[in-house]
Amino acid sequence: MTVYHTAPQPLSGRSDVEDGPSAKRVYHYVQNNAPNAILGFACDVGVNRNKGRLGAKQGPTAIRRALANLAAPRTLIPFTDLGDIEVEGDDLELGQDTLAQHVSQALLQHNRLIVLGGGHETAYGSFLGLRLAYPEKRIGIINLDAHLDLRNIGENGPSSGTPFNQIRKLDPKGFDYLCLGAAKESNSEALFARAKDWGVNIVFDTDLLADPYCAKAIIDALISRSDIVYLTVDIDLLPHYQAPGVSAPAIRGVAFTTVEFIISQILSACKAFGKPLPLADFVEVSPPHDKDDLTAKCAAILALPLMSSNE
Numbered sequence: 001m002t003v004y005h006t007a008p009q010p011l012s013g014r015s016d017v018e019d020g021p022s023a024k025r026v027y028h029y030v031q032n033n034a035p036n037a038i039l040g041f042a043c044d045v046g047v048n049r050n051k052g053r054l055g056a057k058q059g060p061t062a063i064r065r066a067l068a069n070l071a072a073p074r075t076l077i078p079f080t081d082l083g084d085i086e087v088e089g090d091d092l093e094l095g096q097d098t099l100a101q102h103v104s105q106a107l108l109q110h111n112r113l114i115v116l117g118g119g120h121e122t123a124y125g126s127f128l129g130l131r132l133a134y135p136e137k138r139i140g141i142i143n144l145d146a147h148l149d150l151r152n153i154g155e156n157g158p159s160s161g162t163p164f165n166q167i168r169k170l171d172p173k174g175f176d177y178l179c180l181g182a183a184k185e186s187n188s189e190a191l192f193a194r195a196k197d198w199g200v201n202i203v204f205d206t207d208l209l210a211d212p213y214c215a216k217a218i219i220d221a222l223i224s225r226s227d228i229v230y231l232t233v234d235i236d237l238l239p240h241y242q243a244p245g246v247s248a249p250a251i252r253g254v255a256f257t258t259v260e261f262i263i264s265q266i267l268s269a270c271k272a273f274g275k276p277l278p279l280a281d282f283v284e285v286s287p288p289h290d291k292d293d294l295t296a297k298c299a300a301i302l303a304l305p306l307m308s309s310n311e
């Protein structure tokens with residue numbers, strides 16, 4: 001076997017007992033059978049096949065560590081740590097299938113699952129698991145990413161650049177995909193043409209930077225016509241100075257505060273339209289390239305509203 005499930009290690013962080021019982025950190029909210037859950041996908045096989053720099057396999061450990069030590073907001077919901085799916089060697093397909101099984105199981109027991117990647121190959125396993133759990137539901141996909149990740153499968157097989165191409169193949173008619181933050185210089189004309197053929201909605205990084213509200217109508221439209229929403233956040237959307245530890249750093253990038261605002265728009269729209277968001281993932285954090293854990297902290301802070309009640 002080259003794919004393993006590793007049990008969760010206890011999370012830890014600062015302890016400020018002198019400040020009283022409300023001085024809680026995120027790690028204090030880990031419980032068995034909690035409403036929400038986190039699951040790691042320790043894999044960068046897809047990044048390797050996509051000719052990117054390696055390290056995303058260490059993402060789950062780094063994001064968990066950053067998350068555990070954040071001050072817990074009053075609205076934080078208890079969560080269960082489901083450990084990691086770890087992929088060794090080149091066994092991406094088995095890894096994604098294993099992830100899918102664990103995701104679908106987790107969705108039977110928890111309201112919301114946050115998957116900590118891993119390269120963006122995480123998304124294919126995540127989505128397969130969501131479909132297993134909700135075979136009849138129309139799934140709206142929102143990808144916050146500098147890249148469309150719609151590439152055709154080449155001789156190396158599926159990679160971190162192909163997940164949404166693979167997802168479309170499962171159900172071409174039902175494919176409803178919105179990419180927020182795409183950078184023109186990071187996607188070939190072939191990919192933009194494919195996106196157009198397949199009815200993909202795109203909002204460019206430059207447009208989000210000029211007006212953080214510019215995606216609201218398109219986000220609302222996707223969420224209102226879907227039964228459930230799958231959110232996938234590629235941390236390489238952020239500019240290199242905020243997220244240096246990614247497989248492919250962005251020069252322009254969409255600023256952290258804007259990404260945070262877009263996630264809040266998505267959560268507000270889900271609430272307004274009464275549409276569940278059972279699954280989200282945070283991918284492409286590459287700790288060997290990180291500086292002062294900045295990138296892992298970006299992912300952790302962006303995950304926090306998804307782990308909290310939306311009051």
Ligand SMILES: [Mn+2]
Pocket residue numbers: 120145146147149160234
């Ligand atoms: Mn991506």
